[in-house]
Amino acid sequence: MDTISMNKGDVREALLAEGRRRVQANGYSALSFRELAAAVGVKSSSVHYYWPTKGDLAAELASRYTSEGEIYLDGLLETFEDERTLFDSYVKVFRAALEQDNRMCLCGMLAAERDELPPAVVDEVNAFIDVNVRWLVKALTRATGAKATKTVSQRAIAIFAAIEGAQLVARSRGEIRVFDETVQAYRGVGLFP
Amino acid sequence: MDTISMNKGDVREALLAEGRRRVQANGYSALSFRELAAAVGVKSSSVHYYWPTKGDLAAELASRYTSEGEIYLDGLLETFEDERTLFDSYVKVFRAALEQDNRMCLCGMLAAERDELPPAVVDEVNAFIDVNVRWLVKALTRATGAKATKTVSQRAIAIFAAIEGAQLVARSRGEIRVFDETVQAYRGVGLFP
DNA sequence: ACCTGAACACCGTTCAAGT
DNA sequence: ACCTGAACACCGTTCAAGT
Secondary structure: OOOOOOOOOHHHHHHHHHHHHHHHHHOOOOOOHHHHHHHHOOOHHHHHHHOOOHHHHHHHHHHHHHHHHHHHHHHHHHOOOOHHHHHHHHHHHHHHHHHOOOOOOHHHHHHHOHHHOOHHHHHHHHHHHHHHHHHHHHHHHHHHOOOOOHHHHHHHHHHHHHHHHHHHHHHHHOOHHHHHHHHHHHHHOOOOO | OOOOOOOOOHHHHHHHHHHHHHHHHHOOOOOOHHHHHHHHOOOHHHHHHHOOOHHHHHHHHHHHHHHHHHHHHHHHHHOOOOHHHHHHHHHHHHHHHHHOOOOOOHHHHHHHOHHHOOHHHHHHHHHHHHHHHHHHHHHHHHHHOOOOOHHHHHHHHHHHHHHHHHHHHHHHHOOHHHHHHHHHHHHHHOOOO
């Protein structure tokens, strides 16, 4: 007797999509294989078929998150118009998470849970930070025409950290307006164009 | 037969101290009543005697964290020397958490776990943010002699968010130097004195 | 190749029972 | 007043068993 079933690979993709949303909302520690499986329509032991441990799933979630983010960001540099629009688009990525049910950046959430993560997941989180910092260095040097010095690199990580912090505080407040006003304050002092 | 025992109230205080350290390191979701109790030398059901639920414990942890922080910060304003020293002392509070086994600000950690918290705990986290923002407004107006406008208030929340973000990123990196350099970058652009 | 049920040691919570 | 053991429904993980 057949029931409605998914195509090959769909279960895996559905688990990844649902898993990402859940980690962004509730974190790694609160992610339940049983609840995740139930949301997709399989049993928790099926999740273990794809990822032996929760850490393995989190590592792939972070890795994909970084890859997709990098592709989007590189696209921004190719269609470069002006520095203001470029940084607007960058900020928009983090704002979008808040727009989706007040969610966090996946890697910002995982960064907070660092001590609970297997080392491989910590590495993926730091790879995400690297991608952001490298992109910000490119964006800053293209915008200002300056060389990629250590000062620019520190400015880049400061911009990333500030935006992550704005997201964290706005999320706690439950008001996306707080995110917008904080970003505006950053720009007001000239942290980024 | 007597064994080594604590004085009245010592168990409660020991649970609070150990609980705070654990939430700052691992978060609310990963806090285990059984492990917490074992670390203090009682059974998990004893923890429930003091706090019916994990949320009740977290609410008191956040409330105490805020009160103690407020007392310290108010002391800084009383012994005010110059604006640079004042903000040095403010930043030092957040640096101290990283110095203690790479821990997070208690309320920064809880902010990330917002969706897992009972509403009363979310309120305590936001009370902590309020205390910080109010203090920063005082510090900014005393430092610059400006009036406490909406712009100053938004600057205050931006400073708080930026420092929380610096802590989050430095913690992920596992390098306190990243925190110092990020704070230096904030100051370089004039985010705070 | 993909999925499952049962078992294991964990978890927060409740509550009757101890002192 | 303070602490406990036992029970409950949860959790990640393992693994033999299904198709």
